[in-house]
Amino acid sequence: MTPLLAVDHLTLKAGQTTLVHDLSFVIQPGERLGLIGESGSGKSLTALASTGLLPPAIVPHGSARLIGHEVIGAPDRALNRLRGTAVAMVFQEPLTALDPLQRAGRQVAEPLRRRARRDGRQIHGRALERELLALFEQVALPEPGRIARSYPHELSGGQRQRVAIAMALACRPQLLIADEPTTALDVTTQAEILKLLDRLVAERDMALLFISHDLAVVAGVVSRVIVLRQGVAVEAGPVGEVFSRPRDAYTSSLVAAARAFDAALGGQP
Amino acid sequence: MSLISVEHVSFGYSRARQVLDDVSLTVRAGASIGLVGESGSGKTTLLRLLLGLARPGAGRIGFEGATVDPGNRSFMRGYRQKVQAVFQDPYSSLDPRQTVLGIVGEPLRSLRLPGPRREQVEAALEAVGLERNVLGRYPHEFSGGQRQRIAVARAIVAKPKLLLADEAVSALDLSTRIRIVDLFRTLAASMTLVFVSHDLGVVAALCEEIVILEHGRVVEAGLTRAILAAPQHPYTQTLLASVPRLSA
Numbered sequence: 001m002t003p004l005l006a007v008d009h010l011t012l013k014a015g016q017t018t019l020v021h022d023l024s025f026v027i028q029p030g031e032r033l034g035l036i037g038e039s040g041s042g043k044s045l046t047a048l049a050s051t052g053l054l055p056p057a058i059v060p061h062g063s064a065r066l067i068g069h070e071v072i073g074a075p076d077r078a079l080n081r082l083r084g085t086a087v088a089m090v091f092q093e094p095l096t097a098l099d100p101l102q103r104a105g106r107q108v109a110e111p112l113r114r115r116a117r118r119d120g121r122q123i124h125g126r127a128l129e130r131e132l133l134a135l136f137e138q139v140a141l142p143e144p145g146r147i148a149r150s151y152p153h154e155l156s157g158g159q160r161q162r163v164a165i166a167m168a169l170a171c172r173p174q175l176l177i178a179d180e181p182t183t184a185l186d187v188t189t190q191a192e193i194l195k196l197l198d199r200l201v202a203e204r205d206m207a208l209l210f211i212s213h214d215l216a217v218v219a220g221v222v223s224r225v226i227v228l229r230q231g232v233a234v235e236a237g238p239v240g241e242v243f244s245r246p247r248d249a250y251t252s253s254l255v256a257a258a259r260a261f262d263a264a265l266g267g268q269p
Numbered sequence: 270m271s272l273i274s275v276e277h278v279s280f281g282y283s284r285a286r287q288v289l290d291d292v293s294l295t296v297r298a299g300a301s302i303g304l305v306g307e308s309g310s311g312k313t314t315l316l317r318l319l320l321g322l323a324r325p326g327a328g329r330i331g332f333e334g335a336t337v338d339p340g341n342r343s344f345m346r347g348y349r350q351k352v353q354a355v356f357q358d359p360y361s362s363l364d365p366r367q368t369v370l371g372i373v374g375e376p377l378r379s380l381r382l383p384g385p386r387r388e389q390v391e392a393a394l395e396a397v398g399l400e401r402n403v404l405g406r407y408p409h410e411f412s413g414g415q416r417q418r419i420a421v422a423r424a425i426v427a428k429p430k431l432l433l434a435d436e437a438v439s440a441l442d443l444s445t446r447i448r449i450v451d452l453f454r455t456l457a458a459s460m461t462l463v464f465v466s467h468d469l470g471v472v473a474a475l476c477e478e479i480v481i482l483e484h485g486r487v488v489e490a491g492l493t494r495a496i497l498a499a500p501q502h503p504y505t506q507t508l509l510a511s512v513p514r515l516s517a
Contacts, residue, residue, distance in 0.1 A: 038442035039413075157308070186307035187467065191511035213443065216513035243515055257447040258515045261470030265512060266497045 002068045003028050004086065004175045004207050005050055009062040010072075012045050012054070012231070019045055019058065020231040027175060032201065032208040034218040034239065036254075037228035043211045046228075047177050050209075051087055052079040067174065084115060084171035092180035094160035098152040104163045105132055105148025111170040139166045140196055158189035162196070169200065176201060179211045194221060215258040219243055227251045271331075272298040272431060272461050273319065278328035280314055288314045290485040291328070298430070301457040303472030303493065304465045305508070306482035312465045315482070316435050319463065320354055321345055350380050353424035357436035359416030363408040369394070369419055370404040376427040393426040394419075397452060414445035421452060431461045438471055450475055469512050473497060481505050 005027040012020040020042035027033050035043040048054050050064045052071045064071045066086045071079065091097045099107055109132050116123045116131075123131065129148075136144035139162040152160055161181060168176060178197060182190040198221060201208045212218045218225060219239055226236040227248065235248040246252045273296040280289040289311045296302050306312040317323045318330060321339045330337040332352070338344055353376065356362045363372055373390045376382070382389075391401050397418040408416055417437065424432055434453065438446045453462065454475055466472050472479060473493055480490040481504065489502040500506045 038444065187469070188307060188507055188511045191513070194513070214513065215443070216515045219515050220513055253444055255515070257443045260447060261474055262514050262516055264474035265470055265509070265514070266473075266494075 001028065003065075004031075004067055005209065006063075006065045007046070007050060008064070010046065010049060010064055011061040012042065012049060013059050013061070014057055018231060020049070020228075022062075023228075023231075023233055025226055025233075025236070027207050027209060029174060030205055030207055032210065032222040032224070034222035034225040035209065035211045035228060036213070036215060036218055036225055038213055038254075040230065041228040042231040043228050044179050047089070047179050047209065047211055051083060051089060051177065052076070084111060084173060085118065086173060087175045087177060088168035088171045088173035089177045089179065090161070090164050090168050090181045093184050094157065094164045095152060097164050098160060098167075100152055102151070103148065104150050104152065104155065105129075108132055108135065108148075108163060108167045108170055111167055115171050135166050135170060136162075138200070139163075139169070140192075141166070156189075157185050158193060161185060161189075161193055165193075165196070165200070169204070172204070173206065175207045175209065177209045177211070180213070181210075182217060183212070183214070190217070197221065215243065215254060216262070227254070270298055271295045272300075272333060273463075274329075274331040275315070275319075276329045276331065278315075278318065278325040278330060280311075280318060280323065280326045287326075288485050289318075289325075292482075292485070292487055293328075294480050294487060294490060296431075296461060296463060298461055300478055301454075301462040301464065301476045302478040302480065303476035304463065304480050304482060305467065305469055305472050307467055307508075309484065310482040311485040312467075312482050313435060314485075316354075316433055316463075316465050319433060320352065321348060346380065350376075350382065350427050351429050352431045352433065353427060353429040354433040354435065355417070355420050355424045355437045358440050359413055359420050360408075360440075362420050363416055365408050368405050368407060369399075372408070372419060373422045373426050376423060380427055382427055389426055390422075393422040396425060396456070397422045412445070413441055414449060417441060417445075417449050418452065421449075421456070425456065425460075429460065431463065432456060434462065434464045434466075436466055437464070439466065439468060446471070469508060481508065 003026045007023060007025050010020060010023045037043040049060050052074060054060060060072045066082045069082055109128055112131055113123060113128060133144040136147060141147045141162050182193050210218060210221050222239055225239045225242050226233050229250050235242055235251045243255055246255050275292055275294045278289055278292045279287055281287040304312045318325055321337050324339050370390055373393055374386050377386050377389060399418050438449045441449060450471060464476055476493055479493045479496055481488050483504045489496060489505045500509050
């Protein structure tokens with residue numbers, strides 16, 4: 001089976017500085033992988049390299065293949081065919097991911113229409129609106145009609161992130177990349193969004209690349225993790241194993257810190 | 270004895286909406302107390318009132334028996350020495366054009382406190398675990414955790430009675446965060462600490478007492494251990510259940 005994403009000896013450099021060093025991993029259809037790391041570990045850059053969205057100052061070496069197609073060095077025209085169908089992204093800050101001048105409905109309708117056209121269907125008007133509202137319902141947005149007519153600034157943080165998730169899902173990607181999708185949200189909203197992502201990924205049989213600095217968040221969402229430190233993968237394995245028996249000293253220190261805060265909260269679930 | 274008493278305080282930036290609604294709480298001298306709430310709970314507004322940066326619309330804030338009155342300049346001068354703050358972002362809270370000596374010595378200068386400045390700055394740096402040789406260096410030469418240590422040194426250099434921390438570890442990486450929480454815990458042994466945070470785990474690790482705020486109201490307050498073991502208010506229960514755990 002062709003993996004959805006195969007990153008092979010990926011190295012990212014900005015001038016003389018190596019930001020990601022010799023990173024390799026594979027995501028198979030339906031699989032959930034977590035990339036864990038602190039600031040500057042290269043986790044977001046890895047996601048950007050995998051989708052061909054690296055800033056020009058960062059030079060990639062090695063390979064990243066999306067459903068068999070090489071991303072590194074590929075022209076935008078080739079990548080545009082992969083973006084959306086193969087992969088879609090949800091970013092940390094929904095306020096910057098959404099266009100402030102467009103109503104939420106219009107922003108999500110656009111990828112919905114384009115995806116339909118790619119499938120050989122033309123949808124517009126009422127039919128498009130019906131699909132849009134159905135999608136808003138799937139991401140559990142209250143009053144889909146009102147949200148569709150709202151501008152991003154009129155929505156709460158959680159609602160904005162739901163709109164951003166709807167936008168990614170509109171493309172019906174095989175792989176969803178979520179880069180710190182709950183970091184900017186309140187803890188109760190975070191719990192709702194994590195539950196939503198978990199349900200949607202399962203329902204739509206998507207693969208998930210989940211990027212976060214928060215070990216506990218990652219532990220609840222993925223089955224396999226890679227721990228990055230200053231651009232180097234220091235440990236990888238099934239999430240239960242890595243968090244219960246970390247082999248690397250750095251992973252151990254992260255796990256110990258996370259467990260200390262866990263312990264302070266007591267045994268309550 | 271109570272160091273701070275917040276008595277039926279209400280506050281709104283506009284008349285239409287109250288940010289704080291009849292908030293009352295007491296901070297005992299020597300206590301470490303966590304103010305926990307999500308965005309819009311009013312925790313930062315409450316902190317601004319405690320700092321004397323704004324005046325309550327109704328109610329009163331007392332400090333050692335006197336009323337905190339931002340308009341009373343002689344009271345505020347003494348108050349500023351006794352109450353110091355550490356903020357969230359160590360990248361924006363330090364003047365990039367001053368050396369560590371200038372930054373940490375600033376409260377001594379602006380409050381016109383007597384005594385040899387350099388020695389007091391060195392003592393503050395030692396208390397936060399920084400070497401003396403950092404005195405001549407600039408903020409950009411330090412990591413996030415070290416910068417937060419500098420901000421803490423600035424807050425304690427004037428020997429305040431009360432340290433107010435506003436999300437002081439939220440911008441830090443996990444491995445740094447745990448060390449700065451340790452630093453606050455050490456400091457809390459010798460002064461009163463009010464620690465504002467959205468992060469229940471951090472507050473649980475640091476504070477003996479906790480006040481939970483929702484939409485500008487205190488929904489639950491008491492000993493941290495008791496509240497975590499048996500949260501009474503539905504919002505506290507939701508909050509506690511929402512915190513992701515590694516061991517889940």
